[in-house]
Amino acid sequence: MKISRRQLLVGAGALGGAGLIYGLRFSGDAPVSAAGVTAPAAPPVDLARDYTDWLIVGRDGTVTACTGRVEMGQGLETVLYNLVSQAFDLPNERVRIVLGDTDTCPDDGTTIGSCATSEVGWGYWLTCGRARAELARLAALALECGEEELIYSGGLYRVANDESRAIGIGALGDGVPREAVIDPAAMPAAELEYVDRGTLRIGGEEIVTGRRIYAGDLEVEGCVYGGMLLPPYHDHSTKILDADLAAASEIPGVVSIEKHRGEVRAYAESYPALDKALAAVEVSWRKPARPEQLDLVNEIRDGRKLKEVIEERGDLERELGRCDRVFTETYQTQFASTTPMETETAVADVTSDRATVWVSTQSPFLDREKIARRLKLEESAVRVISTKVGGAFGAKAGHRVADEAAALSKRIGRPVKLVYSRRDQFQRFSRYKEAVIIDLRSGVDRDGRLRALGIDVMQDHGDGLVEVYAVPHVRTNLYETDLPAWHATMRGTSFSPDCFALESHIDSVARQMDFDPVEFRKQNVTLASFRPLLDACAEMAGYANYQRSDDRGLGFAICNHGGRQLGVVCAEVSVDRTTGEVKVEHLWAAYDIGTIINRNTALANIRGAMIWGIGYALFEEVAIDGHRAHASGFEHYRLPRFSDVPPIEVAFLDNQAPGSPRGCGEMPLVPTTGAICNAVCNAIGVRIHQLPFTPERVKSALEA
Amino acid sequence: MAKRDFRLLVNGKTRNVTAEPDEPLLWVLRDRLGLKGTKFGCGAGMCGTCKVLVDGEAWPSCRLTVSAAARGQKILTIEGLGTPERLSAIQKAFVQHGAFGCGYCTAGMIVAATALLMRKRNPTRSEIIAAMDGNLCRCAAYPDILAAIEEVAASTEEIEPTA
C-alpha cells in the first residue's frame, strides 16, 4: 500500500456516495458504538468531516458502519460484519466497516476490557434495528403504501402483491445527504432477531497470504525510520550526562543523530541502520536515586497506603473471633508483560500545521489528544488512524508511540516510521502488570459456611475485587503501592492476581477442613448461576470418579468478571516431582457470557485467554530490581507455546435470553490460572503461595 | 561496510538489490523488495514471525544476512506460497479453521508448516508440535493452527506452492 503525501491530504475514493446517515445517540452512559479498520486509505477528508457517524446508507445500496474501536485480533470486524449484514440482509460485499479513524469515526473510547462486542457490537445491532424502522417509514412514503404492506430483503423494499413497486435502500435518500439522529427512546424497538451463523473470520485470505497491512507495512513517500535510545533505567527522565554520537553518525544509512530534549534520537534509511546507530551511541546516564537492590515484599508492605475500602459489611474482627476455624494466608504475584507479537509501531507525517499518524493502537482518540498536546496543535489538526493491530492486550492503550513518532517527524520535517525493538517493547517506560501481595483471613463454621472474610490487597488497581462468595462479615481493603516500575493494563487486569489469591485460599480452606472444594464453593457462592456452571464443569472433567495421584491432580477456580461474565474452569496437571516441571494436561470450562454473536470468534478469544492463563500461572515473569527490568527479549520471558497447550473443552450456560452479549476476551484467563494452581497443589499435596509456579518454586515446595 | 549488489532468488524470480552485506534478509525483503508479508517480531531468532523458506527449510529471516541468502538458494516468502484467489492447501486450512487472531504471526506459522509438510507429508501431532514450537503466537491461536495443520497432514493435497 503506497500513499503519497498528496493523497493523504486530499483523500481518495468515496464512501459510496452517502445518502442517508444514521447517528445513534445514547443518552446517559448507555453503550456507544465500536469497530475495525480496513486498509488505511481512509475515506476522503471532506466527506469525513461531515459524516462522523455510525451508519451510512450509501446511494449505491451499501451500508457503512464507522466506529472508533479497533480490530486487534479479537474479531470485532467480523462481529460487525455479521451484525450489519444480518440486520440489513445484505451480503458482506455491500457492507463496509470503518474502524479507529479519528476523522471519520465517533470517539467510542478505548478498545479494552473485552467490551467491544458487548458495547459497540450490540450498540450497532440496536442502531441497525432502528435504522431499519426509519428506512421502512421512508420506503412506505416513497412507494405510497402502508408500512405493513412492505416486504424487505437484500436491501430492497417491495410492496406485497405488487412486484412492480420496489425501491432500494440507496434510493431512499433521494441522492441528498440527510441525517436522522436516532433517539432510541423515540424509535420503535428493533424487531430483529440475531442468529449466529458461525461465519468464518473476515479477512482470512488477506491474512494467510501476507497481504494484511499493519502499521509497519505502510509506505509513505519520503519516510525514514526514526527512534530514540532506550534509557537503561525505569525512570525515563534519567539525565544523560554525556553522549558521544560520532561513531553512530558514521554508520552508513544514518540520516541524522542528535541529542534533543534529554533524548538521543536517530533517523536512518533502514531499520537495521537505525538499530546499529543507536547501539553505537556512547552514553553515560545519571544513576537513579533509588537503590538498585529491591526487596519486593518489603517494598510493597512498607510503601503501601490505604486507598479505598472496597467493601465493608458486618463486624469482621468480632466474627473471626467466634468462628470454628480461622485461616490466614498470603499470596503474591509477579510482574508480567503483554508482549504482543507486533511491537508498538507508528508512522507519522507532520507538517507545520497538521499531523497524520497511522498507528497500531487501542486508543486512537487518546493518541490524538497526546499528539495535539505534544505538538501544540488543535486536536482538529491531528488525524489518527488505527491500522490493523498485531496484538495489543493492553500494551497499546497507554502507549506513547503515536506522539513519539509525531515528535520525530516534526523535528526532521519528514514522515517517520517508528518501530519499537523487542527490547523497547519490554522496557520502554517500564510498564508492567504489577506484582501484588494479598493477605486473606477467613472464618468458617463447622458446616462449611464462610462467615468472615478479610482481604488486604496491595496493588495499584482494584477493579478485580468483585464479590464471589456470600459472606456476612467482610472487609476488603485496597492499598496502593509504590513500585519502581509502572502499572500497565494487561489482559486479565487485576482480576488475575485477585482471583488467584482468593481461589487458592478457598481451595486451601476447603481441603484443610476436608470439604470437597466444588461443594464448598457451591455452598458459599453469591450468585446461584455459579452452581450449574460448577456442575457442568465437574461433569465434563469426570470429577466424580477422578483419582488424583502423586504426580497428577485436578483443580477448580471460579471468576465473577464485573457481574457480567461468570466462568468456572477445571484443570488437570501433571507434575514432574524431580524437576518440578508442571504440564497442563487438560482444561475444561463452563461460562455464562450472554448472547454469542459469532461462535468461532468467541471460542478463539476464550481459548486464547485460557492459554494466557497457563502462561501467567506457570512461567510469565519479568525480573525487576530497583533500577531496571531484566527482560529484553523472548529469551528472558517465556510465552505459552504449542507444546504448552492442552485439549480445551468449553461449554456455555444455556440461559441465553435474547439480549446483549457480555464479552469473553479476558475473563477465561482469570479462573484458568487459579484452576491450574489448585491442580498443582492437589497433585503435590503442598500449597504454593507465589506466582508463577516455576519448576524451582514447585521443587522447593516439595522439598520443604 | 559499503553497500553491495546482491542477486536473490525470491518467489521464483531473480531480484537484484543493493544493500549492506550484513543487512538481515528480513529488512531486505520488506523494504527493498516490497514483500511486507514477512514480519518483524524480535530480530533475534526467538519468535518465528519472520520465517521464510530457504531451499525448502523454514529460517528466521532476521537471522540470515543478505549476503548469506544470495548464494543461489531458493527463497520463498508468504507471498510466494499462494494468492487470495489461489490459496495453498495450508493457507486454505488456516482460513477454514480461523487459525489466527491478529494475524501477525500467521505468515511465519504458514511458512513453518509448509516446510514441515514438504519434509514429512503426514506428520503425527507430536511431530507437528515439535516442528512448530519455535513459532510464537501471542493471540494463542494455537488450537486452531494445530487443527488446520493436522487437517492438511491427513489429506493428500499438494503442499508445494503453486503460485
Ligand code: FES
Ligand atoms: S523476528 Fe525473526 S525470529 Fe523473531
Ligand code: FES
Ligand atoms: S495471530 Fe496474533 S500473534 Fe498469532
